[in-house]
Amino acid sequence: MPLPPANPSTTPPVTSASYWGNYSNSLMPTLNGVKDYVNQARVLLQDLVPEYRYGDQELVDALNITLLDARRLRSDLFVYNLKARGQTQSFILNPETGAPDDTYVEIEPAFRIALLHGVCGHAMERDQEDFADSRATAFINRFVIGLIGMRPNPMVGGAGPGRPGQ
Amino acid sequence: MIPYDEPSEDTIELLASATAMLAGASQAELIITLYRTLKVFCNDSNAWIDYLPIMVVPNKLDYPVQPITGKIIRLQNVIDQNNVPQAAAMPELDVVHLAYPYNQVQPMTVIVSKAVTNPFRDGRPFPPYFPDHFYRKYGTGILDGVVGRMMMEAGQSYSDPQKGVMHMGQFRTTVALARVEAMRMNLLGGQSWAYPQQFRVTSQRGGVSTFNMNPSPITAR
Numbered sequence: 444m445p446l447p448p449a450n451p452s453t454t455p456p457v458t459s460a461s462y463w464g465n466y467s468n469s470l471m472p473t474l475n476g477v478k479d480y481v482n483q484a485r486v487l488l489q490d491l492v493p494e495y496r497y498g499d500q501e502l503v504d505a506l507n508i509t510l511l512d513a514r515r516l517r518s519d520l521f522v523y524n525l526k527a528r529g530q531t532q533s534f535i536l537n538p539e540t541g542a543p544d545d546t547y548v549e550i551e552p553a554f555r556i557a558l559l560h561g562v563c564g565h566a567m568e569r570d571q572e573d574f575a576d577s578r579a580t581a582f583i584n585r586f587v588i589g590l591i592g593m594r595p596n597p598m599v600g601g602a603g604p605g606r607p608g609q
Numbered sequence: 610m611i612p613y614d615e616p617s618e619d620t621i622e623l624l625a626s627a628t629a630m631l632a633g634a635s636q637a638e639l640i641i642t643l644y645r646t647l648k649v650f651c652n653d654s655n656a657w658i659d660y661l662p663i664m665v666v667p668n669k670l671d672y673p674v675q676p677i678t679g680k681i682i683r684l685q686n687v688i689d690q691n692n693v694p695q696a697a698a699m700p701e702l703d704v705v706h707l708a709y710p711y712n713q714v715q716p717m718t719v720i721v722s723k724a725v726t727n728p729f730r731d732g733r734p735f736p737p738y739f740p741d742h743f744y745r746k747y748g749t750g751i752l753d754g755v756v757g758r759m760m761m762e763a764g765q766s767y768s769d770p771q772k773g774v775m776h777m778g779q780f781r782t783t784v785a786l787a788r789v790e791a792m793r794m795n796l797l798g799g800q801s802w803a804y805p806q807q808f809r810v811t812s813q814r815g816g817v818s819t820f821n822m823n824p825s826p827i828t829a830r
Binding site: 519525 | 632637638731732734766
């Protein structure tokens with residue numbers, strides 16, 4: 444399988460990052476490639492020590508699914524990309540390294556943080572503990588609010604073993 | 610399409626203002642909405658005018674015309690080298706159809722209304738070319754049109770139908786102003802009503818006409 448195109452914007456800046464190109468698009472280095480999302484999601488998920496609780500493949504899948512949801516909520520972020528014919532991006536692990544790479548995630552910088560929260564929320568949705576549900580809800584909230592400014596209904600935690608239902 | 614590298618300062622200012630007024634709006638949507646707003650502005654005001662020279666030859670009635678910037682949406686007039694209107698129509702856009710054949714070769718000028726085109730560059734939304742002087746005169750109203758249209762969208766963080774209606778009202782006022790000023794050729798104090806065109810004459814008896822404000826065809830200068 445051919446490798447996805449390398450992201451030129453990951454070239455180390457010659458000068459201070461504050462003077463590094465046009466920040467309105469792919470040259471904005473913050474949350475630029477798939478690897479950036481996975482790394483930052485691990486920070487928010489407090490999953491920085493290997494063996495990871497959330498594997499690379501799972502977080503890349505979470506990114507893909509989050510992009511689909513972002514497409515549903517904010518199609519204007521996707522449909523005007525004529526190069527991609529308005530399609531939603533989807534990513535895989537780098538076949539050579541088996542890890543997330545620098546492939547550019549095409550989304551306007553202002554919405555990258557929402558996408559990151561969506562990745563975390565989707566990753567945490569699988570957990571069953573109540574605190575995880577509330578954190579997942581918080582992440583999903585920030586994802587949706589970041590995109591459309593409205594808060595979705597909260598995720599309600601299920602009853603644990605031996606505990607009455609609520 | 611005229612090649613231009615960067616949008617004008619006025620365009621950037623307008624988009625920046627719209628961004629500040631519409632929390633959560635994407636740049637792509639803003640640029641496309643600007644494009645739609647300018648299309649409505651051009652279509653309803655006929656303010657963006659171009660003068661295209663043609664060389665009329667005997668036994669030929671149809672003449673293709675193509676402006677350098679924008680696209681033709683309507684034929685306003687065809688004048689000969691003496692500034693006298695000639696009967697013509699444009700049943701198919703971009704082709705002038707003269708009503709009658711002429712016996713001799715002569716230059717004429719086709720006056721057309723235009724609208725913006727090409728809202729993309731490299732597959733991404735890019736502000737379309739639009740002359741700066743329109744932003745100079747109507748920039749605030751065009752901003753109202755962009756913001757109003759965005760606010761009328763449903764289910765977005767910047768949705769606000771009430772304010773949207775207000776902004777759209779101001780935009781419509783701007784379009785009406787542009788339409789009238791284009792008709793009066795930006796002449797302050799020009800006649801404030803449109804003379805019934807079926808009764809128009811080319812002489813100046815009974816009043817001062819702005820008819821000869823039209824430029825002569827280039828070849829006749």
